Structures are given as structure tokens and as C-alpha cells.
Amino acid sequence: MIKKGCPEEYPISLKLNGYEIAVFQLTNQDLEDWVYGYLFSEGLIDGPEDVVSVQFSEKTGTLNVALCNSFDPEQMFSKKKHYTAGCGRGVTFFSMTDVKKFNKVNSEETYSLTYLLKKRAEFAQNSPLYLETGGMHGACIILEDGSIEVREDIGRHNAVDKIIGHAIRKRLQPDRLVLLTTGRVSYEMLSKAAKFGFAVIGSRTAATKQAIQLARFLNIEVVGYLRGKMATVYTSAKRINDDLNPPAAETSSHSENCPAPAPSPSSRFGQPDEVKERLHRSALQRLSRLTKALPLSLKGGKPSKY
Numbered sequence: 001m002i003k004k005g006c007p008e009e010y011p012i013s014l015k016l017n018g019y020e021i022a023v024f025q026l027t028n029q030d031l032e033d034w035v036y037g038y039l040f041s042e043g044l045i046d047g048p049e050d051v052v053s054v055q056f057s058e059k060t061g062t063l064n065v066a067l068c069n070s071f072d073p074e075q076m077f078s079k080k081k082h083y084t085a086g087c088g089r090g091v092t093f094f095s096m097t098d099v100k101k102f103n104k105v106n107s108e109e110t111y112s113l114t115y116l117l118k119k120r121a122e123f124a125q126n127s128p129l130y131l132e133t134g135g136m137h138g139a140c141i142i143l144e145d146g147s148i149e150v151r152e153d154i155g156r157h158n159a160v161d162k163i164i165g166h167a168i169r170k171r172l173q174p175d176r177l178v179l180l181t182t183g184r185v186s187y188e189m190l191s192k193a194a195k196f197g198f199a200v201i202g203s204r205t206a207a208t209k210q211a212i213q214l215a216r217f218l219n220i221e222v223v224g225y226l227r228g229k230m231a232t233v234y235t236s237a238k239r240i241n242d243d244l245n246p247p248a249a250e251t252s253s254h255s256e257n258c259p260a261p262a263p264s265p266s267s268r269f270g271q272p273d274e275v276k277e278r279l280h281r282s283a284l285q286r287l288s289r290l291t292k293a294l295p296l297s298l299k300g301g302k303p304s305k306y
Helices: 031-041 073-077 113-125 128-133 156-169 187-196 209-218 265-269 272-293
Strands: 010-016 019-026 051-057 062-067 137-142 148-153 178-181 200-203 221-227 230-233
Touching: 010 031, 031 051, 031 062, 031 156, 031 187, 113 137, 113 148, 113 178, 113 221, 113 230, 128 137, 128 148, 137 156, 148 156, 156 178, 156 187, 187 209, 209 221
Parallel strands: 010 062, 178 200, 200 221
Antiparallel strands: 010 019, 051 062, 137 148, 137 178, 221 230
């Protein structure tokens, strides 16, 4: 039996200028990054300069955030809430229509699938809470120099907010970063990435149809199922080099010194339909010989001895 620790989550109240926004289930780690990422993703701040201070009371489980601008809670709560899919029942104030108004991403950076898979494996090995418990989500950014930064949380949305908050506080340029996540890329996850300006998003699992539609509209590359030596590219923003499945070389490119390619199964054994016909004919012949060797005669509805 493999013993693992238990993932932890805490109810944490978020207060902006004294007004309680909501109580969130969070992993008690990198909370200041989460504050910046969540507030930015929901359009409550434009940058780190909008936050005066962040104070966390572990005794009361409260995050007190002072904003330099006046905060109108009635205006925020008057917006329509959209409950997110999956565990945690998160809330976002951006609909798909709102997300389509975000700026389209322009980036000339390109990446190979082999590179993304390598970084995905590095990401997994640098996720201590997941390695300890087996029950944590994570988000990672690949920096321009190839190094990575990882944030973890019980919720996939929270983990993405944390890594976005880290990038905002460090004033990193989004078009030169890659976002990796352990969770499903749904439309609200895509909206967080689009709001910050990521050009490429990768996940170890799937992307939803709505997320793919938004990604194509906003010119964002989405890659799913980054595992082992496989990946699925959902979009076509021309930022991904599929070096896992290189195009087959043309026959004319083989020189006399190069061995000819091995014959395909169909060329050695015939076409699939022909193979089926041969097998069917052979089976009928064997059945015919069997019935001749073991004749049955029916008398009175019962088989007689032979």
C-alpha cells in the first residue's frame, strides 16, 4: 500500500476595502499571488499598482485587500454570476460574450510538442503538494529562458489565478510565456488566460468545445493531453511545431544507398476486404469438411446415432 498525505483546503474570506466578496475554498499557500491573479482575472484591478496592501489573518481566515481605487460592491454584485463547471463551484463574472471582447493575442513565439512535453514532465516533478498527496491541481508558466514557475491548489481555477498573480507581480510579458495546467481547459479557464494574454495553453487533459471556439477567436493556441509522447493540438495559430508526427518522406527522396521502406501490411497480404474474403472462404471450407465427416440425420425431431 502506498501511503499519501491528504490535500488540504481552507475556507478563506476575501474582503476588498472592508467589503466581503465571498468565501473561497483554497489551499493555504501563495495566497497573495492568488489575490492578484483573481482580482485581475475578474477585471477588478488592471495591474499590481492598483493594490495597496494584502493582509492575511490565519486566525480568522480572512484576506484583507486594500485597493487604491474606490470599490463599489453593488456594481460588482449587480453583474450576472456564472457558476463554473467541475468541483468547487467557482464563480466568474465574465460570460463567453464578454470574453470575446478581450484583445486578440499576437505572438510570434513558436514551440515544438517535444519541448512542451519535456516541460510538462518537469512541471510534474516540481509539484511537491501533488507528489505528497496525489490530489492537487497545479499551474505552471514556462519563462522565456526555459525555466518554470509552479503554483498549486486544491482547485484548478485557483492554481491558474495564483500563477497569473505571480506573473503580474513580476510584471512578466505574457506573449513570451506558456501556461501549463493539470486541469481541464474550460471556457472560464481560457478566459483567465486570455485576460492576461497567454499565447499558448497546454494541459495534461482535455479542452472543452467552448474553450476551443474562444481560443480560435482570440488567436490562442491550445494543446491538450500532454502526456508521455502524445499531445493533441486543438487550434491552428501556427505556434506549435508537431515534431511528434513528422510528414512522411516522399518516395523520390530515397537515394540508391537508402533502403526502400518496408512494404505495408496491405501490400504484403492484399487489401483488407480481400483478406476478409480469404478468411471467410477458408472458414466455409473447414465447416464443409466438418459437416461431411459428422453427418446428422434427424428422425422424429431427434438426432440419431452416427
